Amino acid sequence: MTVLESFRSVRKRSLDLCKNLIIEDFSLQASEEVSPPKWHLAHTTWFFEQFILVPKNHTYQVKHPQFNFLFNSYYNTLGSRTARNQRGLMSRPPVSAVLEYRTYVDNAMERLINVGDSEILELVILGLNHEQQHQELLITDLKFNLWHNPLDPEVMEIGEYEAEEGKGWTEVKEGIYEVGHSGNDFCFDNELNRHKAYLNDFAISNRLVTNSEYLEFMNQGGYENPIFWHDEGWTWVKSLEIKAPLYWEKKNSDWTYYTLNGRKNLDETAAVAHVNFYEASAYANWKGLRLPTEFEWEVANLNFSWGRRWEWTNSSYLPYPGFKVAPGALGEYNGKFMVNQMVLRGASVATSANHSRSTYRNFFHPHFRWQFMGIRLAKSL
Structure with missing residues (x-):
């Protein structure tokens, strides 16, 4: 084209x-x-x-x-x-x-x-x-x-909640790996420069956390137990009285969620969405596991399917070695946001075609959750 x-x-x-x-x-x-x-x-x-x-x-x-x-x-x-x-x-x-x-x-x-x-x-x-x-x-x-409209407007269908597939874990051996964008095709400046990163032995889940699994966390008091939460996350939960992911609502004792195609009953087989970094970390802690780092995610991504949720990592949004802010106004595009934000990898059901790659670094403040954000678990070996 x-x-x-x-x-x-x-x-x-x-x-x-x-x-x-x-x-x-x-x-x-x-x-x-x-x-x-x-x-x-x-x-x-x-x-x-x-x-x-x-x-x-x-x-x-x-x-x-x-x-x-x-x-x-x-x-x-x-x-x-x-x-x-x-x-x-x-x-x-x-x-x-x-x-x-x-x-x-x-x-x-x-x-x-x-x-x-x-x-x-x-x-x-x-x-x-x-x-x-x-x-x-x-x-x-x-x-x-x-x-916010109680009429639950229907404006588009993008397949927000479909059954999550995959099972098991991918194990990755310790070693020095190259990360970051390579080649001559387009990337954003925050994906440069390609460099080496040392990783310890780890395993990463071959699928995302589902609504059913997250509901179990909720039912077992996940939002009521501070032991699972970062201090800022716990303050966020208590101050806003958070009880569930964004858009979830109980109707006649059953969980539903709003979608752009109207309100739907909770599909327990679909990947959970609209959880922030605090919620993702709390869930991982509750499971006795953790979130992957962005480099673990990048090294392992060929072994699992991704693209339905932006996936929280446990990595702060920081510049790669040799990163330079571009001259002029375009220099304000990425560099000035490299503080107090967390990296997400992958893509989502809302991502445009031909706009995803394994080195793409999305980033948001840890309390935001209106994007299609999900959870992939990891563990150290």
Whole structure:
């Protein structure tokens, strides 16, 4: 697939994700951590405009200068911006204007792509991967926003809960292994540089923890016993009175959960989802096991199926040896977040096609759980 074909495909998918939304859905924002669909559609367009069209095409005319304030996310070097918790307050510009903005930028981008400049094409590929990240966020943010509606809206089916397969453990011998991205295909800068890591003997589960297994943890008082929890995790549990994963709710004594295709009965064979790092660690401790490190996960990943849940690791999000922050505004993409966050590996049912690889380093603060986050266990040998 050419870069132009990829550009058209990725840009179309963002719109396709919104095909079943009503106009009121486009501006929903239930918390600071999530963003409205309208904002995602505009921000990903702004990214192409500000990082490619403005600096690389001197004849390009910015149609809406004020959009730089409205749709910047966290790039401090590009000026002031709308407060993150106020993105849902922007009833204007209307959705129609955002769609016109996308068309305007897309037309200019296609003309620029056709020039064939290699530096520009590299930036386009980065922009497409950025948009694919936001496609996943659009899905998960939308789920969180719609969950607050007691009507349990049905807007899309992505196979959120399907039976988990696999059994047993994969054992890995101690040794020095190479980790990190290699090759010339695209990766984010936080996956570089490839380097050596020493691992002790360990084993990693060939499948994810299921709803049935997690329910056993709950039924045996997992959320009531502080011995299993990190101190911060226990404070989080008690202060918010947490009793179950996000979206779980009892209906007539039976557990259900909200999905983007409406409320469903709990499928005990499916992998548990929407648990945070504190919950994942507590469950592992309850089992007398642990979470894998991100390097253990990467070394062992060929031995098990992955891609339905982002999988918590016991690794802090830190730079690899030799990591350098890119110059300019693009340097704010990953490096400045390397503090107080934990790494997740794999992908999820909401991840866009062709946007996953074994070296991909996702990262979130340990209390977040609105992504499709799950648990894979490990043990030392």
